[in-house]
Amino acid sequence: MPARLPLVLAAWLPRQRWFAAKGRVIDEVAVEQHIPLDDRLAEGGCLGLLLTLRVAFADGGPAELYQVPIGLRSALPPALEPAVIAALDGLVCYDALADPEITAAVLHGIATGRTLGDLRLRAEPGAGRLPASGTRVSRPLGVEQSNSSVVLDERYLLKFFRRLQPGVNQELELPRALLEVGGAGHVPAILGSAEGTLDGRPVTYAVVQHYVANAADGWSMALGSVRDLLAGGQVPDQAGGDFASEARRLGHTVAEVHDGLARARGTRVLGREGIVAVVGEMRARLEQARRHISALDRHAGSLDVLFTAVESAVDEVTIQRVHGDLHLGQVLRTPTDWLLVDFEGEPAATQDERLRMRSPLRDVAGMLRSFDYAAHHQFIEPGHPAVPDPAAVRLADEWSRRSQAAFCEGYAERSGADPRDQPLLLRALLADKAVYEAVYESRWRPHWASLPVAAVRRYAREIASGSPRAHDFF
Numbered sequence: 001m002p003a004r005l006p007l008v009l010a011a012w013l014p015r016q017r018w019f020a021a022k023g024r025v026i027d028e029v030a031v032e033q034h035i036p037l038d039d040r041l042a043e044g045g046c047l048g049l050l051l052t053l054r055v056a057f058a059d060g061g062p063a064e065l066y067q068v069p070i071g072l073r074s075a076l077p078p079a080l081e082p083a084v085i086a087a088l089d090g091l092v093c094y095d096a097l098a099d100p101e102i103t104a105a106v107l108h109g110i111a112t113g114r115t116l117g118d119l120r121l122r123a124e125p126g127a128g129r130l131p132a133s134g135t136r137v138s139r140p141l142g143v144e145q146s147n148s149s150v151v152l153d154e155r156y157l158l159k160f161f162r163r164l165q166p167g168v169n170q171e172l173e174l175p176r177a178l179l180e181v182g183g184a185g186h187v188p189a190i191l192g193s194a195e196g197t198l199d200g201r202p203v204t205y206a207v208v209q210h211y212v213a214n215a216a217d218g219w220s221m222a223l224g225s226v227r228d229l230l231a232g233g234q235v236p237d238q239a240g241g242d243f244a245s246e247a248r249r250l251g252h253t254v255a256e257v258h259d260g261l262a263r264a265r266g267t268r269v270l271g272r273e274g275i276v277a278v279v280g281e282m283r284a285r286l287e288q289a290r291r292h293i294s295a296l297d298r299h300a301g302s303l304d305v306l307f308t309a310v311e312s313a314v315d316e317v318t319i320q321r322v323h324g325d326l327h328l329g330q331v332l333r334t335p336t337d338w339l340l341v342d343f344e345g346e347p348a349a350t351q352d353e354r355l356r357m358r359s360p361l362r363d364v365a366g367m368l369r370s371f372d373y374a375a376h377h378q379f380i381e382p383g384h385p386a387v388p389d390p391a392a393v394r395l396a397d398e399w400s401r402r403s404q405a406a407f408c409e410g411y412a413e414r415s416g417a418d419p420r421d422q423p424l425l426l427r428a429l430l431a432d433k434a435v436y437e438a439v440y441e442s443r444w445r446p447h448w449a450s451l452p453v454a455a456v457r458r459y460a461r462e463i464a465s466g467s468p469r470a471h472d473f474f
């Protein structure tokens, strides 16, 4: 491995979309693991290495671990030029995920159950045969994401987790758990994985799942529906832009997945003490957010009233394992069904936070927020007037309310419990999610931040008006 590589990577990492420590100054990058991916690649003049990097920061805060698969070649095919990281010691070092030879080697390693040092490549039992040989057509998934996925032969999605945390990744654990209880019908089949050991604990480097080629993602569908509505200029239930039946069906799916997770991993009842602790986390998240987003300051008092109401009036909450970061971008509509993807939880969450049982209403709140996002996204698009047309705002609000209500109805039809019947908890979870989103957006997409901040303002207004109904929050 070239000696200058850690220095080069220290300059390259902050430019990568998946590098989670945006804004923190890197002090040092140390290569913690370097695992040769497949010696047969050498025949083609290529070395594939899976690197685990420990990144230390100048602020003295906790170091982070990242996975960076690299390729090294003396001469690079032109197609790989955009993936170059640096030229070092007569070799070109590049992002291995752009190289079909390397991604195919990983897939073949998983199909044939290879062990490479500490790295165990395995097909899932009973998942059907993965191709053990043959030329693979490999392309980056090409969507905005927190990790890095490649699609092989339009059939397999090979997803590499970028920020590594010791422990089995939920994206492997939860679909496996659903399968055990016959509840995996609404998730893409997990076909294999790359696991190893880091800091003495198991770690998941990558997962292979069925690539759902004939699907549309919920976010694009919802935006299309809102666009249709505005083009028609009518109320949603009289226009093409009505998402209610899709939202209702999605409510069914989410309730069924929650039921599967509850059967697979059990449920618990959180008493008053636990509820106070959860609300404490919401308060802490708000305080943290206010340090960066002063627009939240004037709403903090109202949110505190809501949080106090939850602490004093909610006696118990049933908790279970949940998706953890559910939104319209995490759902795929096949010709017959909705599927849920990406069970990893919020990108910045720690492994312990991801493993915690939560109210399933947390996922419901995530999805309800997402309808709000989709409805109002048009108003932040470039070129949109600073003061939006009130008629368009009314239509967007109506689209959002109808979709949210239909989602809750669908959820209730399958679970037997309407999320709106727990108004205080649902309102607190909605407000907490909007605060999370405000932080996420200000960090990654500042021009989107007005969406969640406007939602917090609306929620604060509802709280101040004393309305007790969750419905008024939508």
Ligand SMILES: Nc1ncnc2c1ncn2[C@@H]1O[C@H](COP(=O)(O)OP(=O)(O)O)[C@@H](O)[C@H]1O
Binding pocket: 141, 143, 144, 145, 146, 147, 148, 157, 188, 209, 210, 211, 212, 213, 215, 217, 329, 330, 331, 332, 341, 342, 344
């Ligand atoms: N198995 C799959 N088949 C087809 N598309 C998928 C699949 N898994 C994810 N996607 C699409 O890729 C996007 C990003 O995937 P996701 O797992 O959320 O990545 P990340 O965790 O890196 O953010 C999703 O929003 C979805 O549109």
Ligand SMILES: O=P(O)(O)O[C@H]1O[C@H](CO)[C@@H](O[C@H]2O[C@H](CO)[C@@H](O)[C@H](O)[C@H]2O)[C@H](O)[C@H]1O
Binding pocket: 144, 145, 146, 219, 325, 327, 328, 329, 342, 345, 346, 347, 366, 369, 370, 371, 373, 374, 437, 440
């Ligand atoms: O998909 P990820 O697990 O990486 O989730 C993060 O990024 C999401 C954006 O890609 C972000 O979702 C927010 O924007 C979505 C539209 O792009 C919207 O549908 C969601 O409702 C909204 O929260 C998510 O919060 C973040 O964790």
